[in-house]
Amino acid sequence: MSLDVYQRLLALSQRRAVPAASRAHRHLSPRPWVLVGYHLAGEPSAPVAIRYGSFRAQPKLLVVAEPRDRDQRFAALGALARDLATYVSRYTETEPVVRVGNGRELDVDQCCTDAPQLVVPNEATAHWLDLLGQYLRTLDVDPVLQTAGAHLGWFASRRHLPGSSAVLTATDLLATHWRTGQLPTEDGHLGRLLAWIEPPAGQDAWTAAATAEQRPPAGPASDPEWDLMTLRPALERAKQVGDVRRLKLAAAEALDQAWRDTWTALDLVALLPPGGHVAQRWESDRWSWTRHRERVTAGTIRFGGRLSDVPAFRFLHELETRTVALERQMALDDPLVMARWLATGEAVAGTVIKRDLDHSVTSAKGSTLLRPLLWLRTQGFDRPAGTELWLGKVGLTVRSSTVDTVELMVTSGAVTRQKFNLLPECDAEVVLAPFGPQQYFPDNLPEELPWPARPTRLAPPRADEPDEDSGE
Structure with a gap:
């Protein structure tokens, strides 16, 4: 049984969510731009109401009396665009940064000291903003x-990158740090997810989640009954009389719960200490924002509708690299995340019971190489001989294992007597993981692109082939 399944069963039995992480694995900006909203049913480009802002107690509310009217729609979106421009204008200050690669200094470049952060209640709202930016x-x-479309395009480009914090969805943020006793698809409902993490006093998670389902949805699609009974009369009154007060009251009441829940999600994760690699990943977002702002200022910003050939290969390569790096960093930062690797047997925890620092081997060239040995007392480690494990920068290889003992040979990082201080002493408690130093995956093009990135160009028909539409 995987640890994730066990945690969900434990939450089910306790009727309350259980922690899945003991560190915050996403950067939380002190002034995020939070946005919740509804669009007209079936028309993502026609917003009905949007609530947004960087201050919890002072949100702005935009409503469109006639979402199908282009002039009214552009007027509302224009106000949103100006406020977005005001928000991102705070992130223009730069500082000189020495960029380092392969252990040597490359050059000094200017990087923004901070970057904007967009926070939405759920994945559907994030996708809606992607479409709105297009x-x-x-x-x-x-x-x-x-x-504003260009800025939303930048947010969209960062949203799919593992480890990026430029765009945070409250549901994903909570699901990363807690496990509930409901189905993973049900975790996409922000109200239900919060009910499992912090049920009201006197209620268990099931009762609180059922109550949360009765509240207005977090968007961007509104409740059909609310559309019929509340939104439609308010839109008709605004159209006929020009009075939007009823529409504003209805929109504010419907979006209030999603607004408060999104901020609550940020508060819950902010209680956790940040992971050690979070700042490093946020620096990547800051560099990306710096380059984006430069292109916007120079008027050279471009967004392709579809990647092809080499750009597609490089994007897939970046996704794979970031996925591997994020798994490694989260496990090394967080003992609770590392526990998943211990549960699957890919990592091992134990007590050092013996050391042989004078052990050596003979290389293929006949030279004698110092290779210390360690013995660990463990429980149920059954990986085969030759398995590579790491203790920080010290690499080890499994030589043999029994029911409760593992013999390991040091192969790198501490193979000279000057580095023996990196090895644990006897009786020390250690965790050996399959994660070594940060890996660098070169993005050199292969001889042949993988099939998802190959061009799909049809060969022209030969002159001697009949035309299928000609009836010949």
Whole structure:
């Protein structure tokens, strides 16, 4: 049984979510831009109401009396675009940074000291903003709208990168740090997820989750009954009389719960100490924001609708590299995450019971190499001989294992007497993981691109082949 399944069963029996992490694995900005909203049913480019802002107690609310009317829609989106421009303008200060690669200094470059962060309640809202950014970038009615579309495009480009914190969805943020007793698909409902993590006093998680389902959805699609009974009369009144007060009250009431729940999610994760590699991953977001801002300022920003050939290969390569790096970093930062690797047997925890620092082997060239041995008392480690494990920067190889003992040989990092201080003493408690030093995957192009990145160009028909549409 995997640890994730065990944690879900434990939460089910306790009727309350259990921690899945003891560290915060996402960067939390002190001033995020939080956004919740509804769009017209079936028309993502027609927003009905949007609540947003960087201050919990002072959100802004935009409503569109007639979402299908282009002038009213552009007026509302223009106000949103100007506020977004004001928010991102706070992140223009730069500092000189020495960029380092392969252990040597490369050059000094200017990097923004901070970057904007967008926080939404769920994945559906994040996808809606991606579509809204594509829509705004195609408009030529107002440069402000196009610039806002460019900024939303940058957020969209970072959203799918593992470890990036430029865009946070409250549901994903909570699901990364807690396990509930419900199905993973049910964790996509922000109200239900919070009910499992912090049920009201006197209620268990099941009762609280059922109550949360009765509240208005977090968006971007609104409740059909609310559309019929509340939204439609408010839109008709705004259209006929020009009075939008009823619409604003209805929208504010419907979006209030999603607004508060999104901030609550940030509060819960902020209680955890940050992981050691979070700042490093946030620096990657800061570099990306710096380059994006430079392109926007220079007017050279471009967004391709579809990647092909080499760009597609490089993007897939980056996804694979970031996925491996994120798994490694989270496990090394967080004992509770490392426990998953211990449960599967890919990592081993134990007590050092014996050391042989004078052990040596003979290389293929006949030279004698110092290779210390360690013996660990463990429980149920059954990986075969030759398995590579790491203790920080010290690499070890499994030589043999029994029911309760593992013999390991040091192969790197501490193979000279000057480095023996890196080895644990007898009776020390250690955890050996399959994660060594940070790996660097070169993005050199292979001789042949993988099939997902190959061009799909059809060969032209030969002159002697009949045309299928000609009836010959």
